[in-house]
Every structure is written in C-alpha cells, then in structure tokens.
Amino acid sequence: MNTPDGLRSLRVGLGERAYCIHVGPGLLRRGELLADCLPGGDVLLVSNETVAPFYLETARTTLLGSGRRVETLVLPDGEVHKTLASFGRVVDALASGRFHRDCCVAALGGGVIGDLAGFAAASYQRGVALLQLPTTLLAQVDSSVGGKTAVNHPVGKNLIGAFHQPVGVLADTDTLATLPPREYAAGLAEVIKYGLILDAEFLDWLEHHMPALLERAPAPLAEAIVRSCELKARVVVEDEREHGRRALLNLGHTFGHAIEALAGYGEWLHGEAVAAGMVMAAETSHRLGWLDEASLARVRRLVAAAGLPVAAPHFAPEAMLAAMGMDKKVIGGRLRLVLLEALGRAVVVSDVPRELLLGVLSDVRRAS
C-alpha cells in the first residue's frame, strides 16, 4: 500500500497474531494509526535517555490523544543495559502502576528498548500488548518485526526471552534524521543481509542505491525499509518460532555474536558485528566452493560501501569458535551456520569442517 502522504503499510499474516507495519514520515503524530493497533487499556511508554529528549513528548502526546492513561519510563541507553535488571525495572513500573491485562507497552527506541520492553510485555501478566515504535534503522528493518524479544546474560546475548508478536509497528522515518552515522550504518548491515539471504534483485538495487541510502534520501530509504520488512515478514510467517527457515535470518550472527562477546558488549554495535560476520560467512561459503570469487568480492564491497567493517579484530580463532559454541543456533552441541549457496540464497549448514572455520577466523581479521 502506498499513499500520497508517504505512508506505506504491510501486514504480517500470523493469523490471530497478525499485525501491521507502517513506514513513513511523521508517524509518531498519527494518532489514528496508533488507535488502530492498541487494545483498550493504559500505556507504558518505554524509551531511553538518548531517544527520549527527541521523541518522547511527541509520542506521549499522540498516545494521550487516544484518551488513555500514559506513563513513561526512561532507561539508560546501551546494550550493556539490556539485562534482567532492566527487565525488572519495566515490570516494576507496570506492577507499581497497577497496569491491567489490557494494557500496552510501547517501545520507543532502538533494538535494545524493543527487545527489553518486548520481553517485559511478553511476561507481565503472562503477556500484554506490545507496540513497537522503532527509532533506529536496525530496529525498523529488523528487531521490531517478528516477535523476538530478549535480554542478555553475561554468558551470551539474548539468552533470556520470549516470542511475543507486537500489535503493531510504526516506523517513523523522520526519527532516523537524528541517528548517528555509525548506528545508521549498523542498520544497513541488516538491510544488506536480506538481499544476501533471500533476494539477489534487492542486492543489485542496494548496490545501485547505496550512495543515496547513505545520504538518507527519503524515497530510497523508505523503499529499503519496506522491502526489508517484507522479506523478514515472509520468513517469520513461514516459521514464527525458528524451527527451521527463520534461522536464515541469522546470517552473520553466529560470527557476529562471538565478536560482540569477545570485544565486550557495547564495543561493537550489533549491526557492525553482523556485517563482519556476513563477510566471514561469505568467505566460508567461498572456501566450500559455493560462492565464486566475484560474488565474495561483491559482498565485501557492498559491506564496505555502507561504511561497515569487513573483518573482525585480532581475536584468537579458537576463542572465537568457543564463543560461537554458546550461540543459540547450536543444537545438541553441533555448530550450525547460515551460509550462502549463492547471492540471494542462504542455507543452514551443520557440518562445516572445524579446520576450514579456523582458517576463515584466522584470515578474515583486521590488522591490529
């Protein structure tokens, strides 16, 4: 759907858990879109200290316009705060505020706020409504869509969480104007990912439009977000709880989570680690004879063109492998990896030779 005011909408067809994703400018002021999604009760609007000064008041005013009680909770910013303790703070706000089962948690921020507030919404009273108001590119194209919520554990990322679909996603593209360049590029990593795993044509499109995307030109940006959401929604509808095909969305993530863990959470942005991880996955696919030299070079070039890292720091390969072993994608102790049979066609593989992996981890490293 495409309307004159720049609003584009798509539906994630999950039966009784179906919901709409709206993408466009000025959505945080569009009370009618909010009202369409929300259940009848009060709203807890959760944000962080970086995003709140820009958009909290706008979102709050729009929500208040629907006649609901709206309370706000502003948490510290950053991946290091995506913890069980912060989850406890959101739940405390809900319980102390005597929010009932028909309430809604609205997550205004990036992936951390969405995952954290989302897990609180999943768990409070065994599940209340969640409205995603993503304000980063990464959250708009990835983390706000699909129902994965979680917090980190010192042992690994996203180890504690739930599948909990939102009642709606409103991606206000105006909010991307204030996004720091590094965060913006991190979001592009997930956009590139969709092309790599599912859609070679979209990958071509990205190669042509990367300069415009880096300038945040409204039309190509909205197009990139909508196409990313469409691709993600298609996979989520096929496999909501990641028993199979949904694992493809983790291209670069097993490598990436290991980079994040070894570097110390918060040092690398998630999207940056995924970017380097995708190059590692492409390199592995190349060494397995699946991806030719030219395709591998295209991956590396596109990642670099987005301003993203194409290699990881100088971590010991054995340490990386160990860190990858704790990734959730491991089943029964065997390491499963998402690799590329071709550009636009990903597969899950569980029998990559250890020596080949160590070779990749040893070679795809940034000079330190």
Next chain:
Amino acid sequence: MNTPDGLRSLRVGLGERAYCIHVGPGLLRRGELLADCLPGGDVLLVSNETVAPFYLETARTTLLGSGRRVETLVLPDGEVHKTLASFGRVVDALASGRFHRDCCVAALGGGVIGDLAGFAAASYQRGVALLQLPTTLLAQVDSSVGGKTAVNHPVGKNLIGAFHQPVGVLADTDTLATLPPREYAAGLAEVIKYGLILDAEFLDWLEHHMPALLERAPAPLAEAIVRSCELKARVVVEDEREHGRRALLNLGHTFGHAIEALAGYGEWLHGEAVAAGMVMAAETSHRLGWLDEASLARVRRLVAAAGLPVAAPHFAPEAMLAAMGMDKKVIGGRLRLVLLEALGRAVVVSDVPRELLLGVLSDVRRAS
C-alpha cells in the same frame, strides 16, 4: 488408561504442544516414561531444600540412566523464594552450564518449583523443554498441568510469567507420603475446586471419600488426582491462554490471592487461601440468589472436612477489595469474579455490586 502396576495416563490434546500426564506409584524410577517425554539434550534438575533430600537422587539416577548429562540446582523452599531473583538463579545455571536449545528443565517439587523452573524453561533461549515432576498434591492436580508458569512480584502473585506447556508430567504418588498434613490439605482444596466448578458428580464422590483421602489411601487418591487432571486438561484444551473459559479454574483465587497478599506471602498456603476464597465465592453466589442455603452449607462442610479454613482472618473489607483489584483477573479496571450458578457449574461475573462484596468480606471472617 489403567495398568496392573497402578500407572494411569492421560493425554492433554494441545496439538503440537500435546503431552502426557502419568499418575501412579514409583514413577520417579520409571526411566522409560521419562525417556518418552524428553528431547535429546541435557537436563537441569531443579528442586528445593525440602524435597531434594527425599527424591533428588532417585530422579537424578533415573535421568542419568537415559544417557544424558544431568545437573542439579537446589533452591530454598517456600513461596517467598518464587521471585525474579530465583528465576535468575535457574537461568544462571542453564547459561553457565552451557545448556543448549534441546535441553530440558525438570521441576522436582511443588507449585513454587514448577512455576519458577517453568518460567525459566519458557524464557531460556526463548523456550526449552520442561518436565514436571510434581511432589505435592497441589502440584499434581493443578499447577503442573496446563502450562502456566510465573514468579511473584511484591505488588502481586504470579505477575511475571509465561504460558509454556510441559513435555510431560510424572506425578509419582509415592512422594505424597512425605507431604506434611497442611500441604496435603492445601492440595485437596484444588481437588474440591474441580468438583465445584465443573462436576457435581465428582463433588458427591469427594464427600463420600474425604475420610479415605485424608488417610491418603492409594486407590481413592490416584482416582482424585486423575479426575482432577482430566477436568483441568479439558478446560486447558478449550482455552489454553485464558481468554475465556479457563478463568473458571480461578474459583476462590481472587479472594485467595488477596488473603495471601494481606497476610504476607508464605503465611497462608495457596490452597488454604483458595479454600477460604471458595467459601467466600459460594457465599457471594448465595447472596446473589444462585446457590441455596443447603448447597452453601455443603461447600463449607466439605472444605472443613478436608481440614481447610472456611474463613479469612480479620482483614478490613476495603483492604481486601483493594488487594483483589490488583488480581490478574481484572480487565480494564473491572473486578471479574468466578462464582457458582450451582454446584458443579461456575461462571465468570463482572458486575457484582460492591456493597454485596463488602458484606461478604465483612461476614466471612475468622474471629481474631
């Protein structure tokens, strides 16, 4: 199903989440029953300091017999430990032990351990298998069946949790031998509840067999457990996530939770509070003209015969009402109560006059 060795089994038909409940003596030693339920991975066996000395080694040995790695975690006993902090300890054990997605959390204990370990199983890696090994009557007839998991919050009971069905329930009736009389009676409260809300014939049966049940005679006890599980399973299959009919299972619980909260968690056993709550619900039903004097007297008599309280302490009625207001059964700020149209027929009501309720709360009180 009824076999010579006393094993009785029933199936909770929840599609891809279907599972078996086994009831009978010596089940903790029956490796083949465990193996039937379990996925392929490691097991974290969670218990408490009261139950562990009696049954942990038996359960551990049986689980080890299946060739799996089995780790144990023993938590302090009691409702006061059903907290987010204890939940964190179970998750810590899973993460530090590097348990993978195909692992299983086995909950050996009463309702607290089942709810707590159950919520950890629901949340670790966004959901791993849960095996219920209930060792109290209450857990065997109620909390281990139906997939509700939760921890308490200072503001209210079970405010943080998930719906997460177990892969199996093994109710070893031998474990009831060591159950203190007060805990045993608390379990009978939930048994009586099933008769009151769903099955007048079962209620008759209970009136006749209460002396034998109090002596823990094996045959009537197994019969009471199996019939309770059958009744609960029927409701859960109709309404897994409590959008409607499942609320009937909360007869006496809104009153009961208020009693527990005002008395201070841990003072009253859950079943004791539910027992008094059921008498209050019956009294309310009587004053609404639904339950005649004789039926009300039967409820009070049966509850008393089980050694359970038929009234609450001398709390101020207004304080009780306020505590009931935070109960999860409240929708949009309106108090919904489960009441009895007749013995064996419960309904959810949302328009009980406040004055009538205050009258009941004022009258159904224990002399202090």
